[in-house]
Amino acid sequence: MAIAQALEELHNLLGERLRRAKPELDAHGHSESYFPNTPPDAVAYPVSTDEVRRLVNICAAHNCPMVGWGAGTSLEGHGLAVRGGVVVDFSRMNKVLEIRPADMDVTVQPGVTREALNEELRATGLFFPVDPGANASIGGMAMTRASGTTTVRYGSMRDNVMGLQAVLADGRVIHTGSRARKSAAGYDLTAMFVGSEGTLGLVTELTLKLHGIPEATSAGICSFERIEDAVNCVQETIQMGIPMARIEFVDAATTQAFNAYAGSDMPAVPHLMVEFNGSPESVAQDADRFAEIVADHGGSPFQWSAREEEHRALWAMRHNGYYAILASRPGARAIVTDICVPISRLAQAVKETQYDIAASDIPGPILGHVGDGNFHTILLIDPDQPAEMLEAKRLSDAMAERAIRLGGTCTGEHGVGMGKTAFMRQEHGDAWDVMGSIKTALDPRDLMNPGKLVPQG
Amino acid sequence: MAIAQALEELHNLLGERLRRAKPELDAHGHSESYFPNTPPDAVAYPVSTDEVRRLVNICAAHNCPMVGWGAGTSLEGHGLAVRGGVVVDFSRMNKVLEIRPADMDVTVQPGVTREALNEELRATGLFFPVDPGANASIGGMAMTRASGTTTVRYGSMRDNVMGLQAVLADGRVIHTGSRARKSAAGYDLTAMFVGSEGTLGLVTELTLKLHGIPEATSAGICSFERIEDAVNCVQETIQMGIPMARIEFVDAATTQAFNAYAGSDMPAVPHLMVEFNGSPESVAQDADRFAEIVADHGGSPFQWSAREEEHRALWAMRHNGYYAILASRPGARAIVTDICVPISRLAQAVKETQYDIAASDIPGPILGHVGDGNFHTILLIDPDQPAEMLEAKRLSDAMAERAIRLGGTCTGEHGVGMGKTAFMRQEHGDAWDVMGSIKTALDPRDLMNPGKLVPQG
Numbered sequence: 001m002a003i004a005q006a007l008e009e010l011h012n013l014l015g016e017r018l019r020r021a022k023p024e025l026d027a028h029g030h031s032e033s034y035f036p037n038t039p040p041d042a043v044a045y046p047v048s049t050d051e052v053r054r055l056v057n058i059c060a061a062h063n064c065p066m067v068g069w070g071a072g073t074s075l076e077g078h079g080l081a082v083r084g085g086v087v088v089d090f091s092r093m094n095k096v097l098e099i100r101p102a103d104m105d106v107t108v109q110p111g112v113t114r115e116a117l118n119e120e121l122r123a124t125g126l127f128f129p130v131d132p133g134a135n136a137s138i139g140g141m142a143m144t145r146a147s148g149t150t151t152v153r154y155g156s157m158r159d160n161v162m163g164l165q166a167v168l169a170d171g172r173v174i175h176t177g178s179r180a181r182k183s184a185a186g187y188d189l190t191a192m193f194v195g196s197e198g199t200l201g202l203v204t205e206l207t208l209k210l211h212g213i214p215e216a217t218s219a220g221i222c223s224f225e226r227i228e229d230a231v232n233c234v235q236e237t238i239q240m241g242i243p244m245a246r247i248e249f250v251d252a253a254t255t256q257a258f259n260a261y262a263g264s265d266m267p268a269v270p271h272l273m274v275e276f277n278g279s280p281e282s283v284a285q286d287a288d289r290f291a292e293i294v295a296d297h298g299g300s301p302f303q304w305s306a307r308e309e310e311h312r313a314l315w316a317m318r319h320n321g322y323y324a325i326l327a328s329r330p331g332a333r334a335i336v337t338d339i340c341v342p343i344s345r346l347a348q349a350v351k352e353t354q355y356d357i358a359a360s361d362i363p364g365p366i367l368g369h370v371g372d373g374n375f376h377t378i379l380l381i382d383p384d385q386p387a388e389m390l391e392a393k394r395l396s397d398a399m400a401e402r403a404i405r406l407g408g409t410c411t412g413e414h415g416v417g418m419g420k421t422a423f424m425r426q427e428h429g430d431a432w433d434v435m436g437s438i439k440t441a442l443d444p445r446d447l448m449n450p451g452k453l454v455p456q457g
Numbered sequence: 458m459a460i461a462q463a464l465e466e467l468h469n470l471l472g473e474r475l476r477r478a479k480p481e482l483d484a485h486g487h488s489e490s491y492f493p494n495t496p497p498d499a500v501a502y503p504v505s506t507d508e509v510r511r512l513v514n515i516c517a518a519h520n521c522p523m524v525g526w527g528a529g530t531s532l533e534g535h536g537l538a539v540r541g542g543v544v545v546d547f548s549r550m551n552k553v554l555e556i557r558p559a560d561m562d563v564t565v566q567p568g569v570t571r572e573a574l575n576e577e578l579r580a581t582g583l584f585f586p587v588d589p590g591a592n593a594s595i596g597g598m599a600m601t602r603a604s605g606t607t608t609v610r611y612g613s614m615r616d617n618v619m620g621l622q623a624v625l626a627d628g629r630v631i632h633t634g635s636r637a638r639k640s641a642a643g644y645d646l647t648a649m650f651v652g653s654e655g656t657l658g659l660v661t662e663l664t665l666k667l668h669g670i671p672e673a674t675s676a677g678i679c680s681f682e683r684i685e686d687a688v689n690c691v692q693e694t695i696q697m698g699i700p701m702a703r704i705e706f707v708d709a710a711t712t713q714a715f716n717a718y719a720g721s722d723m724p725a726v727p728h729l730m731v732e733f734n735g736s737p738e739s740v741a742q743d744a745d746r747f748a749e750i751v752a753d754h755g756g757s758p759f760q761w762s763a764r765e766e767e768h769r770a771l772w773a774m775r776h777n778g779y780y781a782i783l784a785s786r787p788g789a790r791a792i793v794t795d796i797c798v799p800i801s802r803l804a805q806a807v808k809e810t811q812y813d814i815a816a817s818d819i820p821g822p823i824l825g826h827v828g829d830g831n832f833h834t835i836l837l838i839d840p841d842q843p844a845e846m847l848e849a850k851r852l853s854d855a856m857a858e859r860a861i862r863l864g865g866t867c868t869g870e871h872g873v874g875m876g877k878t879a880f881m882r883q884e885h886g887d888a889w890d891v892m893g894s895i896k897t898a899l900d901p902r903d904l905m906n907p908g909k910l911v912p913q914g
Contacts, residue, residue: 191648409640
């Protein structure tokens with residue numbers, strides 16, 4: 001009844017921008033992952049911070065849960081309204097509010113997607129570098145602390161959100177951070193909100209760092225017989241201070257999927273795909289120096305190019321990895337895992353994972369952001385075989401436990417959501433309770449994305 | 458009486474490592490700044506995390522405030538026990554616990570100084586880059602979110618602390634972060650502790666990112682008639698993606714102080730001092746490209762060198778800036794200010810500040826980390842003239858207000874401490890109360906560095 005009352009008041013506030021039709025609820029009740037459908041009671045489409053503030057006040061008055069929604073590309077079910085309530089879809093708050101080329105920053109609404117943002121930035125010679133693969137919304141990327149292929153060079157959302165505006169559970173609208181490049185003025189609330197998965201408030205504005213579009217790029221690919229050699233090659237490159245813009249690892253199984261999908265004929269061994277950004281001279285030098293390191297570690301000759309069309313082909317192959325792998329088992333559904341370890345433990349983590357997968361009945365090619373120690377398996381299950389889903393879950397759980405045991409984290413970039421809650425105690429110990437205390441301090445009635453991230457009563 | 462009881466129990470725990478002699482209390486009751494002496498009731502020298510935990514339990518049982526102390530180089534009085542209690546001096550927890558060259562990280566105790574750490578790292582080819590000038594302790598640097606000359610390239614403590622161990626006010630020992638290079642597993646407690654100025658707990662261990670000692674360095678100096686030209690030159694260099702390792706601004710008054718102090722004969726105009734790190738080829742190219750940008754903005758010919766002894770001389774001059782300026786007014790005491798603004802507002806902020814200083818009776822040369830938009834005035838006052846102290850305070854306050862008005866922050870790197878509390882409401886609005894809520898959630902009885910950072914009851 002309380003929620004019904006909230007919905008009536010929200011309808012008065014939003015009119016047709018409060019939706020209750022089943023297809024709309026269903027579209028906001030499933031994710032790009034394996035969680036059961038969980039339609040909310042309603043979907044709200046606010047258009048301004050002030051409207052979000054009013055929405056929050058109505059929901060708070062009636063104990064109605066609120067769950068933010070970006071582009072719906074989360075892999076861990078962050079946006080599922082597991083305790084009912086209203087999904088707040090930010091797709092109509094998708095404006096680029098102010099671009100400041102001199103300061104290399106931009107203020108945006110949370111619903112803008114990273115591709116739309118970069119399209120708007122094009123004329124400035126600047127770009128927003130964080131690239132999780134999917135065309136996610138900036139708000140969603142901030143809330144999951146997203147990263148991706150370019151993080152080794154440009155950092156993750158942690159490093160690229162300078163400040164934000166959020167509506168708290170009690171309706172207060174706060175601003176965090178500033179437009180200064182650094183500050184020592186108090187707790188880093190920006191960092192606290194980035195990665196909070198909507199549990200502390202609804203973010204309605206973000207200020208982001210931008211970077212200059214590099215003058216030149218070189219990129220290429222090389223192969224190794226052994227994973228250790230590929231990892232050692234990357235370690236040495238980092239230690240030498242050669243600034244890689246991307247450094248991606250794909251295992252033999254992924255290479256075979258590429259070959260089948262794109263008609264290429266790469267040897268079925270681990271590969272590294274790498275990109276350098278800089279001046280025409282520096283990217284040539286970086287590529288040459290990298291080629292020497294590759295040779296020192298027994299890799300194949302590093303074939304690189306400064307031509308943009310070849311880079312596009314290379315990264316299209318990488319970005320299509322998910323689809324290539326999916327196509328390698330017709331009719332399969334993918335369970336995508338995500339762990340991150342210290343780079344010295346990366347080869348061990350990959351090999352133990354491969355061993356586990358080989359001993360199971362399901363295929364699981366591996367690919368990842370090797371410069372960060374972050375990798376994924378794409379576990380291919382037959383959706384009609386419940387045993388395969390259980391097996392995938394077992395493999396995924398073993399990976400998370402392995403990552404924690406090796407000094408890493410149960411999620412490098414996908415977030416906690418529904419899928420990683422079970423590992424939070426193991427990873428954080430009593431610090432998980434500290435997260436719970438912070439949540440309670442800011443949202444004592446647990447209205448902001450309840451049931452997620454913190455220990456549950 | 459409660460504190461007396463705590464001190465008795467602490468004496469039983471620590472023996473001669475609990476000190477109550479007046480000289481020792483006085484040494485921990487003044488800072489490198491203008492705040493009145495505030496000796497604590499005792500100084501404790503714990504040697505292990507477990508001892509800190511016991512200390513905290515004793516203090517908590519008797520409502521005795523606890524204030525962390527590193528190298529005592531804070532400029533804002535962070536370590537002053539304004540409500541009495543125990544100063545916890547970490548100078549005996551100064552070990553480098555584990556260096557992991559393959560992962561380019563290190564775990565240290567909080568009392569190690571940055572110079573001692575880099576000395577221990579030397580053989581590894583790695584270094585810890587954050588350089589606030591003073592030979593501060595790593596724990597103190599983390600607690601104030603320190604940065605400095607190299608932040609434009611290597612980031613601040615925010616970017617270089619991967620995780621930490623802290624003893625909370627209730628005696629729980631928590632670990633934050635992991636040794637993975639990134640994580641999306643929950644609230645970023647590491648970032649919350651970095652910059653918390655000891656108000657959330659006592660940090661007993663830190664894991665830091667390391668960087669490869671650059672193969673080659675180029676560095677040099679150039680001058681400009683107008684501040685705007687110097688700033689525009691830096692902006693363009695950043696936009697071009699030329700990676701500066703340091704880029705320091707000194708104004709005409711600072712240049713004159715250098716000349717008088719070191720016998721140099723630089724023209725009395727604004728100067729930029731810049732350094733590039735990389736390969737021998739890349740640092741030469743970077744310097745050449747920078748020289749072109751300098752010329753485009755009307756600067757003097759950029760004189761650079763790849764010779765280490767010349768770099769040492771350059772940065773010795775910069776690092777001695779404080780002493781050079783101090784020597785320019787014999788007998789004077791220095792009040793060092795610290796603000797940070799978006800770089801597009803930097804020239805305006807410097808010029809308005811210069812105008813204010815010129816209209817006052819006290820000198821105040823300006824220097825700063827121009828790549829971050831961060832600068833300092835060193836206001837020289839006669840300690841026997843109370844009116845000059847008031848005037849310095851007025852100028853400093855005007856700077857903080859100016860920074861906030863221009864979209865920046867009242868402190869770029871020195872922290873809040875005693876000196877910037879008055880500006881927290883103006884800078885953060887309701888977000889300051891959120892900081893207070895977090896503090897209360899973790900330290901409900903306000904025992905950890907009470908009277909600092911958050912709104913006071």
